[in-house]
Every structure is written in C-alpha cells, then in structure tokens.
Amino acid sequence: MARDDMARDDGPDRPVAVQAPGSGADATAAAAESELESATKATQAVGNSFLTAGDLDLAALLRSPADPDLVQLLAPEGERVEHPDYAVDFSDAQYRSLYRDLVLVRRIDREASTLQRQGELGIWAPLAGQEAAQIGSARALRPGDMAFPTYREHGVAWCRGVDPLVLLGLFRGVNLGGWDPLEHNFSLYTIVIGAQTLHATGYAMGMQRDGSEDAVIAYFGDGASSQGDVNEAFVYAAVYNAPVVFFCQNNQWAISEPSERQSRIPLYRRASGFGFPGVRVDGNDVLATYAVTEKALADARSGQGPTLVEAFTYRMGAHTSNDDPTRYRLDHELEAWKLKDPLERMKSFLYKQQIADRSFFDDLDTEAETLARQLRKSCREMPEPQPLSIFDDVYVEPTEHLRRQREDYAAYLDSFEDAAVGGGR
Amino acid sequence: MARDDMARDDGPDRPVAVQAPGSGADATAAAAESELESATKATQAVGNSFLTAGDLDLAALLRSPADPDLVQLLAPEGERVEHPDYAVDFSDAQYRSLYRDLVLVRRIDREASTLQRQGELGIWAPLAGQEAAQIGSARALRPGDMAFPTYREHGVAWCRGVDPLVLLGLFRGVNLGGWDPLEHNFSLYTIVIGAQTLHATGYAMGMQRDGSEDAVIAYFGDGASSQGDVNEAFVYAAVYNAPVVFFCQNNQWAISEPSERQSRIPLYRRASGFGFPGVRVDGNDVLATYAVTEKALADARSGQGPTLVEAFTYRMGAHTSNDDPTRYRLDHELEAWKLKDPLERMKSFLYKQQIADRSFFDDLDTEAETLARQLRKSCREMPEPQPLSIFDDVYVEPTEHLRRQREDYAAYLDSFEDAAVGGGR
Amino acid sequence: MPKSTIARALNEGLRKAMEKDSKVLIMGEDVGKLGGVFRVTDGLQKDFGEDRVIDTPLAESGIIGTAVGLAMRGFRPVCEIQFDGFVFPAYDQIVSQVAKFHYRSQGKVSLPITIRIPFGGGIGAVEHHSESPEALFCHIAGLKVVACSSANDAYSMIQQSIASDDPVIFFEPKRRYWEKADFDPAAGAPPLHRARVVRPGADVTIVAYGPMVRTALDAAAAAETEGRSLEVIDLRTLSPLDMDAILESVRRTRRLVVVHEAPGNGGLGGEIAARVTESEFYRLEAPVLRVAGFDTPYPGSQLEDNYLPDLDRVLDAVDRSLDY
Amino acid sequence: MPKSTIARALNEGLRKAMEKDSKVLIMGEDVGKLGGVFRVTDGLQKDFGEDRVIDTPLAESGIIGTAVGLAMRGFRPVCEIQFDGFVFPAYDQIVSQVAKFHYRSQGKVSLPITIRIPFGGGIGAVEHHSESPEALFCHIAGLKVVACSSANDAYSMIQQSIASDDPVIFFEPKRRYWEKADFDPAAGAPPLHRARVVRPGADVTIVAYGPMVRTALDAAAAAETEGRSLEVIDLRTLSPLDMDAILESVRRTRRLVVVHEAPGNGGLGGEIAARVTESEFYRLEAPVLRVAGFDTPYPGSQLEDNYLPDLDRVLDAVDRSLDY
C-alpha cells in the first residue's frame, strides 16, 4: 500500500505556533477549582454515604457539551470556530488529506470488525468514534517523534505507516506485534493498561540525553488514568521535564465503567497536581486535536516539558468484539454522540467551504472499498506461523536449555509424521 | 506506663470548627498556579537540558519560609499568629500536655538512638524534628479514628498508647510489630513505601459501610508521594469520597534525595489533580498541625471526603542509624531548621504566655529522664524470641506442611542438645 | 443430575457466600453492571447493591490494597483480577502485605481476602490473557492457593475460600468456564486443602489442576483403549500441597507425571517432583516427568495449541515413564 | 594477590562498563550523591554526571518502566533496586514488559537492561530487607538471572550482564558485600551463564549461589575434618541453569544437596532436583536434598540465624544424603 507516501505528499506543514505557552492551562485553573468545589458539594449532599461520583450531577458536569474548557475549532455542525489559544492553518489539500485518513481508518476498523465476526480475527478493539482524536494527534507528529500506543490506536498506526494487515496479524493471533517499532517510530501495542506511559517517559528522557529536538506522545485511556504506572509517569516526566505529551483519549468508558469511576473531576486537571499543564480538547474535532497536540509537542521540543491532553471523545462501538455495551449503557447516549461524529462534521466542513466536491468523496469511497477488499483478501491469506517459531526470539543470545527444548519438540512433532497412529490419537 | 490515661485526662477538647469548608484549599489555588508558571518558566530556562528541578530556584521556592500558603499559628519565635481559616482553643493544661508529648517523644527518640549505637537495636529511624507534625496530627484524632503509619511515626504511636518498649521490639528484631493494631487503632509500621495509604483508604471505605462517624489518617512521606500506590489511594479516596486524611510529612528528604526530586511543585498541590483539597501546614507548629488535621478529619466525618495535608517539616537526624546525611546535605540547612525547632517555639510560647513555669519544665525533664531510664532498662531485658516461634502465625489455620517442618526443626535442634559434637561444629 | 457450568457454579457460590455473611464484599473491574467480563458476578450488584459489589477504578494494586484495609475493618473482600496477566500490578500488595500481615502482627490481624484469578490459555486471546502464574504465589509463605476444575468444586471451593480466615488465591480455569457438567450443590465437599482422585488407576499417576484436569482425564480415557490404567489426581490445593494424597497414589503406581500449562522451569511440577522423589526414592520406577508449557512467553494464539500440554503430550510422557 | 570486597568490585565493574560504553546509565534511588545505601555506586555520579547516574523518584515501577523506554532509545540502563523486598512494585514492568518485549517484537526490539538487587538475609535488618525472590524471576521466560558470590565474579559478571543484549536480573549477596577477598581484575572470567566448581570433591555435590556459597565452602572445610569430600558448585547463573556443569559433577558424586536462603517450597532447589533426577535417575544414590529457608515469611532478625541455612544444616543434609 502506497498510502504512506501519499500521506507524506500532502501532509500538513507545521502551522505557526500560537499564543502564550501554558495560558491554556492557566485559563482553566479557576474553572477547575470551582468544579472541584461542586464536586465536593455534590458529595457533601450524600453525606457519609458511599454513593459514587457516577451517581451524582458530576456525570452531567463532565459530559456537558458546553464545557467552557473544551478546546474546539470545528463545531459538530461543521462550522469553524475560533479559539484564543489555538488555531490551524491548513491548505485545502491538507484538509482533504485529514478527512481521507478519517474515512480510511474507519473503513479499516469496520472491515476488521467484519473479519472478526467471520472468525478471521480472534478479537478486535474498534476505534469507531475516536478517529479524529487519533488522526488529529498523530498527524501533528514529526517523523522523528515517537508514539506509544495502547491496543486501540489503529488510526495512529495508520499515520505512522504501519500496514493495516500487519496490525491485523496481532488480532488474528499470528504474532504479538508484527511491525518494527523503531522503523515506524510507533511502539508495539501495549495491553497492560498504563505500562507504555512509563516507556514513553523513559524514551523522552533518552531524547533529552541525545540532545534531540523530537518529542514523544503517550496514548492512554480514561481508565488508565487510575493506574499507578500512569501517575508515576507523570511524576518522572515532571521532575525530569521530559519532552513527552500524555494523550488521554477519554472515550467515557473503561469497558463498563464510566469515566467518573476513575475521577470526580475532569481528567485534564490531573496534570495540575503534578506541576504541568493539562488541556481538554474536543476529541471529535480533528482540527482542534491537531492544534492542541501540535502545541503540546512544540512545548515539549522547546524544553517546556510534559503536557496532558485530554481528548474528550466517545467509544461508539463495543470495548472489544467480546463486549456487549447494552449491558451497561443506554442507546440515547450513543445517539447523542452520533451527532458529534468526527467524520460527519469534517465532511460538512469540506462541503460548506467547498474544499471538496462530490467527486472527491466518491473517489475516496472507492479508495476505501479497494483498501478494505485488499485487506480482507490478504488477511485471509496470512500464512500460519510455524510451530517451532514458538522458541524464536525469547532471547537475543539463545540458551542451550531452549535449544534442547526446541529439538525435543521437533522430534516429538516428527514422531506423528512417522507414526500415523500418533496423529490418530 | 500510665501516660495513656494522662493523655486522656488533659487531652484537648475539640476546638470549634472554623471557616468555610475547603476555603483553605481554594485560597491556595491561585498561588499554586503561579508556582506552576514559575516552575515551567524555570525549566524553560534550561531548555531541553535535563537539569533536575533540584538544581533550579524551585528548591528555594519550595523551602521559602515566607510561603504564603503555609498555615501557621505559632511563629518560630513562639509568637501566636492568627490565620483566617484555622484556629485552636486550648486550655492551659492542654497546651502543657501537648508540649509534654513533644518532649517525651523526643526523649524516647534520643534514647532509642543511643540504644542502637550500643547495639541494643539493629536499626532506628529517628523522628527528631517531626515531633510537632506527629503530635499535632495524632492528638487531633478521636479514639475511634484509625491511623496508618510508616516506620517513623513514633510520636503518633505514643499518642495512640503504644508502649515505646513494644515499639523498640521491632527495631531490636524481636518481632515485626508487637502491638495490636485494632486495640490501639494504630496499624503496624509499614516499611514498603506507600502501601499503607491504600490500606487506610480501604479501611475508610469500610467505615462508610459501617455508617461510622470516625475517620482515618494515613501517614506518608515526601518520597512516598511518587509511589503508584499513593496516587492510586488518591484515586480511590476521591472516587469513593472516603473519610481519609492523607498526612504527608514533607521532611525535605527521602534518604539522600531532596523533595524536588519527587515533585516540582509543592506536594499539597497534588490533591487538586485528584479533585480534593490540599493544605500545607507548618509541620514544626504543633498548634497549626493540630488545627489543620482536626479540620480535615471533621470534613472527612461530615462526608466531604479526603484531604491532603502536607506538613512542611524537617528530618533533623539521619534517615536511619545506617545513614550518613553529611554525604548529601549541608550543615547550614540543618542550622536553619534548628531555628524553627518545634519544641523550642512551644516552650517559649508557654513561657511568654505564662502557661507554664520553671517547675513544670523541671518536672517534665525529670519525667522524661525516668521514662528514658525505664525504657533503657526494659529494652535490655527484652526476652529473646523462641526459635520455634518462627513457625507461628504464618496462617490462621495451620498447615500440615508447616507443622511437619516445625517438628523436623525441633528434632534437629534437640540433636545438638544430645550430641555435644553437633554444637561443637 | 442437573447440569451447569463452572462460571454459573461460581456465581451461585458467590451468591451463597454473600447471603450467608453480610461482611462479604465483591470488588474488581467491571464486576457490577457488567457482571465481570466472564459474567461470574452476573446479577450480584443488582441484588446486593453497589456497596457490596464494587466496581473499582482501573488499578489492581488499589483493589488489593483497599481490600487489605477493608479486611482489617472486618469485611471479607472477594477481589476479581480480570485476567491472569493483570495480577502483577497488585503483586507487591499481595506478597508484602496480604501474605505477611498476619505474621507481622503475630496473629493479631487476619486478612480473609479471596483473590479470584481466571487463568490459563486456550481461548484464542491476545497477550497477557492466557498466563498461568500460580507458582509465583505458591512460593509466597502466608498465601494459600487453590484451583478448581469442576462445577461442583467451583461452587464449594469458592465458598470455603471466602470462609477461610487466611488469604486465598483462587484460580479459575477460564477456558472451562462454559463446559456443561454435572452440578449438585448438595453434594458434600471435601476440605479446601485436600486433593482428590478423579479417576482411579494402577499404572501411572497423573497429577493435574485447573484446566489440565480435563486434559488428564481425556488422556486416561485414551490410554485405557490401549490397556493402560492411569490414576488422575486433581490437586485442587496448590499451596499447601496435599502430599499425603499424592504419595498414597504414587506408592501404588510408582510412576508420576505432573501436568500444568505454566512453563516447566520453576513451575509446580518441579516442587512436586522433588518432594515425591525425596519421599519415595526407592519406590519410584521412573523419574517424575513433567508435561508443561514451554519455557517461552505465551505465544500468539495461533500457536497456543502447540504451546499447551494436550492429550498427546500427556500420553507421550506416560509412554516415557513406562519405558523406564 | 590484592584484596577487595564484592561491593568495591561491583563499583569498579560499573565504572569500567560506563567508561567502555557511553550508553550505559545507572538509575535508582539514592544512587547519586549517596552512592547507594550500600555505596556500590559511590563516586560514579561525581565522575559521570547526573545524566548518566540518575537519582530517580521513589517509585520502582517508574525506574524499570522508564528504563524500558531508555533501552528502546539505545541506552543500557543499570537499575538498582535498593533492597530485595522492594522489587515487587516493579514486578509487573519486569514480567510483562522487560521479559516479553523482545518476544513481542519478534526480535526487533531488545532491552539490554540490568537490574541489580542486593538480596538475602543475615544483616539484622527489619522486614523486607532480607528477601530471596530469585525463583520469582527464574520462572519468567525472557529474563536471565544471575547471582555473584565473590569479588572477582562481581567485577566480571556485572560487566558481562551490562554487555548482554538480554535483560539480566543481577542478584548481589548483600551480607557478603564487605567481606575481604582476593581480587584480580585481570583474572579471565568464564562466560556469564556457566556455573563453576569452587571446591572439587568426591562424595557429595553441594550446589549453592550468592551468599550460600561461602556457607557451602565452610561446610566442605568442616566435612573434610570428618574425612568427607564435598564438591561445591557456585551456580552463578540461575536462569538459564548450567545443567551440564551440575550433571557432570553429580555423575561423579551421585549425591546432591542444593542450598539456598529462599523458602524451599517453590524455590530453585525443586527445579534442580527435578531436572537432575530426570537425567540421572539410575545414577543417584540418594534423592536430591534441599537445605533452604523455612516456608514462612522472613522472621524478625533475632531469629534469622535459625531461619537461614548454615554450616550445620548443610552438614546435616550431607549426613542424610550419605545415609542412603
């Protein structure tokens, strides 16, 4: 697939950096303190009871679309809106290319879900709803920047030039991660929640020692924010002033648990407790997400240390193909978020601004279908791994012990070839 | 020792609660934000370098005695000062009794250090300098409240009625913790940094379920603030609105590492990232520490959830008897802090206010010496544990496996009695 | 006899325990509305409320650490670790606090905490969802460790574990959760820390636990067609080990094969082999053989059937044992 | 020959490694100005700067987790865990990340991380300062685990571990840190993963590692006065095990006693016993015997001399082995 080059051809130039550093964070301080107050009040109301934040107005508070702290550049209806601290300055080609990525990764995601239902994948973690958060943040990265994903960053993988087929290999069980993290500057999917945020921080510490001008972005979720590792990453990044952007996709749910089960105040506020800025951005707004991430990366490069970006978004599908969201959330929630769909708003923007015409969208649909067809075909054709490969790459310097274990197993397998009866058992 | 009862006799009544809930925390928010700014500025100055916060003006910033956020009721010179949010209302007897505790625990601490040097204790963790932080917070506890200590809370242990001799047993290696945590509402010393903050939060969750009006206090240090467990405790306590006070004794050092190595902003600010109030109190001011802790406990009881109290104090001695502070800190730092000595300021307060006279101080010295002498004597006489007790209390329901292992070892030991040669080896 | 599954039996056992003792709490990730990703706690929050069935923040050390505090306060927390591979963030609290608090307090504090861990492979999952970490808990004094393999045991053992005043690590064979099997809640249960002969035999003793019990039984059935009589012991208790039961069998068969999914190196098989050999040195006709996962990380799921011990590998070991 | 100590030899080995390779970093709590609580990194920050000798925040998972990132960036972090009992907060990062990343990446990423852990008892410390957790790492595929017992080995093995492209858990016998011993930096070193016969003998083989090597040698000396010739093997490498060296010796002596401080249940002794017995079933004159810490938590220091294997308990096992 040549999309890698394409992306580079029409990839956005850096828009000019904007406004006073950190002012975004400062601006939110007061608001947050008052939120803290209401949080406390709300909990006072229930006295010594152990009702959880989820049962309080906090839910509403957190979900409120009219959140003053929410950085937005593209309204759900596709209208461009201005923000004092953030702006983007894209060419029409760049706008189209951003939309193209949104469409293609959603199509890949849909195809993967289908393949899973057909038994071609063991499991799939859909990104539907989070395309803008992922494309917006990933497109803000420079080639030399390093990204550390969770298991749902298919859009980021796409922007880092990881062949979607290779991505599927992991979910098909062909391997545990097929791409070269250092070739793509995209680490392997990390399934243990939060662990990668420390890897990202350490990698950023390494960049400091190399005198590099690059930066690191660490992806994690609202649920992950509760893990000790993530908070230790905040400690290390702040203390060493490491060039790392902590990018939290708050998709409102950690499997069945609402984000209020992880924090009773907005998650971007967590950063203030560690001494670095936090920003909440509309994660369904690819332009705002790009601008906010780009600014945070620029701060990191220029020695201003870490930033926490909370991309406020929504997981429109199931947690994974094993999950049944109807057990824990109501349809109307999904319906409400559909109105904020990241693709729709970009599409109507392109239309209204006459940045793209029918033919563009038609061609894009065709491209997406072709991509999906190729993917489906090559996924089915993926070669099975060889049994003896189990013993490969346990160590760089192989051990005698494993060499013998491998030999014994090879002999054991041969015994079935020889004796038909063996296989017959 | 009858001191337990004494403490009860002249123990302070609850002073009347004061001012608007949480206002202490709110008041500090703005100031803290500006600290955050200067922190960021300071680090900008060093660009992409990885100079650590410790090398920056932050050190000064954090140590500044003129810290506007520092709650103080008793100035180093012994002058009473007023604070908008906090006050105490003690009888003369109560003032004297507070001072008595300060003196006695310092004397116990000194005696323990001596015993360690004489080889009577394997190790000792001195509290010298932190008496006010510990006595002030512990005296604010109600009998039903539960305290979770680190390994340095000798002053808290004293207030919870734990016989100092029993405390020494642990450091002598007679056992791993000799008192009954539930009898004294004082958990066992916890050596794994931070672990007890989760126990405290869980215990507080239990109180909620019991509909109890009591609260929990969790002690930890500046270094501990970096541990995942401590931050997870913040998450749980905030989400469940648990009645727990997180009491951080910032004694400026985690063994050889200055507190800036754990955070580039004042530690009490950590709480704001989790959605509950944080307060910094002069930890060498027993009155302020009492008032702030009492208020935080009252908030917890009345369903306002957790508070983080940062007691700004200083470890005047070595980290433990194994430590050599001259390797990592300068004398002038210690000298500066001596001027803020928690005992001296209380003593001159009592003098100036004529709350106590010569004879009181003389009698107290005598009491302290007697206490020390008893302690020295009974420590030396502590019976050695029996070898076979190694196998006791591994399980509530003993296992056959351990019963046999114990039997075998008993027989093995007997074999030396019988055969002199065995012992001779 | 009525049929059920291990998952349902666990659910009923938990319900029974909660009805019997109001101090019993369930806590973990997604154990509430969702009923756990395996539905083992299905319906319990609805019936016992949010205060007794607690959806926790996503932090395992927090789950176990707060459970310690709750236990000190007099509760009996049953903690669910969502998958075997996610117990490690809580390992410090388990090893240094849960296991040692009773000893540290000279018996004054006891922590009746049950930690449920769905374990083992064979479900076509991604990384960290198919681990067998039991040996890492058996080595820790102060913990008791058990594994159930049948609906009846699941039902009784979970209740016994919760009733135990000692902390219990409770391993559940996740790939067997949904296998239908006889279920008789009324059937009396042996003590928690006793192994059980699940198939009597004469030639070779097979010791297994959790998901491998089914595999061992299948192997025994296959062996019978070849005229070989295998005795299968379901270990049930991994720490303490029920050596009396194992030795009694080995004294008869004089041959032993231990089967587990966990890597052989440092697994339970070695400990059992060492103890049995020390006790029955002159009786054994063959060295104790181990059939285990390979000494590699758990591979991608397309290779797990190669990685995991199966009927053929068990029979191969039986052949080798009998060749001595 | 010049004398030195294990602590000094480690310090010199670390210095050599840092001089040789500018990518080598040291990180941990108090490793800088203080030089570590055992002074093993004494003077290194002064000479190599704060960027290469890093005092970390007090968070072990953070130490290892950031080391993973640094290693991905091309550095060779040497992480110090201050005491054995404090490695558990980092256990998740070690087991699920450090050990598995190379496998996960199909060999594309390697993590040359060395994790130094002073381990074992006998220093009169308080709880968590005398643990022997080695078995908990040997069971984890993807890790290599070694333990040094002499100044010469300390000096060479720490450099070999740092040079290794695989992650190495490096155990240091803290109670032997300050024992004076011959030290010859020039003395060639065997490969990192080879055991070594430190005292030849004919009647019984004693396998030990770390602090117990000294104990085993003392026992051998005492046994000699009773006319018994013990061969002492210093394991040096705990994972992978150097079975060839162990078996070569056992084939001659036909008797084996394994000694370690860690609790016997689930300790390395069981694994070694199982492998040796499987390989030498007909040759062994006696079952492999284990001398280990008891299966209890580590007791208060006044009881540690009872808890820890000593010369007498080793000789007692030798007697029992010879009685077969």
Ligand SMILES: Cc1ncc(C[n+]2csc(CCOP(=O)(O)OP(=O)(O)O)c2C)c(N)n1
């Ligand atoms: C340490 C750990 N505990 C539990 C899990 C099981 N688990 C997988 S995803 C998930 C929820 C994650 O929620 P969030 O961080 O919000 O990310 P999202 O899935 O919403 O993108 C859980 C509990 C895990 N992978 N790792």
Ligand SMILES: Cc1ncc(C[n+]2csc(CCOP(=O)(O)OP(=O)(O)O)c2C)c(N)n1
């Ligand atoms: C998990 C863990 N890591 C390391 C240690 C070793 N250690 C003991 S005390 C200490 C410093 C603690 O500093 P702080 O939290 O500020 O408490 P303080 O000793 O100053 O009272 C360290 C690193 C430990 N006990 N536990």
Ligand SMILES: [Mg+2]
């Ligand atoms: Mg989420």
Ligand SMILES: [Mg+2]
């Ligand atoms: Mg401190």
